[in-house]
Amino acid sequence: MKILVLGHKGMLGTDLMTTLGGAHDVIGKDAGDFDIASVSDCRDVVKETGANVVINAAAYTNVDGCETDENRCFSVNADGVKNVALACRGTDIKLIHFSTDYVFDGTKSVPYVEEDACNPINAYGRSKLKGEEYLSEFSNNYILLRTSWLYGKNGRNFVGAIVEKAEKTGQLEVVDDQTGSPTYTVDLAAAVKVLIEGDYRGVFHVTNRGTCSWYQFALKILEYKGMENVRIVPIKSAKLGKGAPRPEYSVLSCRKFADATHKTMRFWQIALKDYMISA
Numbered sequence: 001m002k003i004l005v006l007g008h009k010g011m012l013g014t015d016l017m018t019t020l021g022g023a024h025d026v027i028g029k030d031a032g033d034f035d036i037a038s039v040s041d042c043r044d045v046v047k048e049t050g051a052n053v054v055i056n057a058a059a060y061t062n063v064d065g066c067e068t069d070e071n072r073c074f075s076v077n078a079d080g081v082k083n084v085a086l087a088c089r090g091t092d093i094k095l096i097h098f099s100t101d102y103v104f105d106g107t108k109s110v111p112y113v114e115e116d117a118c119n120p121i122n123a124y125g126r127s128k129l130k131g132e133e134y135l136s137e138f139s140n141n142y143i144l145l146r147t148s149w150l151y152g153k154n155g156r157n158f159v160g161a162i163v164e165k166a167e168k169t170g171q172l173e174v175v176d177d178q179t180g181s182p183t184y185t186v187d188l189a190a191a192v193k194v195l196i197e198g199d200y201r202g203v204f205h206v207t208n209r210g211t212c213s214w215y216q217f218a219l220k221i222l223e224y225k226g227m228e229n230v231r232i233v234p235i236k237s238a239k240l241g242k243g244a245p246r247p248e249y250s251v252l253s254c255r256k257f258a259d260a261t262h263k264t265m266r267f268w269q270i271a272l273k274d275y276m277i278s279a
């Protein structure tokens with residue numbers, strides 16, 4: 001397959017390039033090569049590369065930044081998806097796009113399935129939901145993957161932030177009232193490979209297995225780093241005060257993915273250990 005990865009220098013994009021590069025002809029484009037908010041840039045970049053699969057990993061992912069710059073947030077995460085879908089429309093190109101657990105409001109207490117109603121509680125979630133809606137409106141050949149709590153080698157993420165802060169200050173306060181599933185970008189990239197090499201379409205939830213709070217996630221990070229001596233205190237989100245609100249519970253059920261592909265994702269603790277050994 002000839003695959004175009006948009007946002008190939010991002011955290012997920014970099015691992016997609018590596019994972020898919022061994023088996024396919026993969027080309028990457030990122031900010032600097034094109035602007036996803038531009039209709040003509042998207043049309044040109046898709047046409048030029050002659051790809052038969054386009055993977056859109058480009059996004060504005062700063063959740064707090066989205067709250068203060070809704071214009072940028074919607075032009076990249078919503079209009080950008082429409083532009084890419086329109087650029088692929090009327091061709092045989094399959095479009096792969098990523099969305100987030102933050103399209104849900106977090107009021108459930110069992111994992112969200114693909115058909116659950118969306119009700120985002122922050123600007124990032126609203127922009128990603130609008131992107132989802134554009135995707136289904138302007139493409140009839142797509143896979144939409146919702147994922148959560150990503151970390152990987154090629155981007156700023158929670159794991160790096162915890163280690164950095166622990167090394168600098170020797171003590172941490174971490175929120176304990178948000179529950180989700182941390183997901184290693186290498187594992188997500190492998191799931192993307194399975195989906196594009198098979199005959200799949202539609203919406204899939206894909207995360208590592210198991211759930212935790214950010215506090216429990218931080219405890220594991222420190223354990224694997226051999227920094228159990230660092231003082232870590234669980235706090236409520238309200239204590240952080242500012243920034244975008246986050247759903248309290250945003251665990252995604254990956255049963256549909258497992259049933260369709262006969263693949264199960266690794267537990268998040270195993271993936272984290274793997275990441276920390278190789279990072």
Ligand SMILES: NC(=O)c1ccc[n+]([C@@H]2O[C@H](COP(=O)([O-])OP(=O)(O)OC[C@H]3O[C@@H](n4cnc5c(N)ncnc54)[C@H](OP(=O)(O)O)[C@@H]3O)[C@@H](O)[C@H]2O)c1
Binds near residue numbers: 008011032099150
């Ligand atoms: N990170 C998470 O925890 C998380 C959770 C759930 C879902 N997701 C979704 O997963 C996907 C990948 O996320 P990620 O964390 O790998 O993202 P990322 O590291 O922030 O990478 C996004 C890439 O898109 C590029 N980009 C931004 N604006 C652009 C524009 N106007 N035109 C072209 N490229 C642009 C960025 O370039 P610059 O860096 O130069 O701006 C960056 O290289 C996204 O759809 C995201 O919404 C992420």
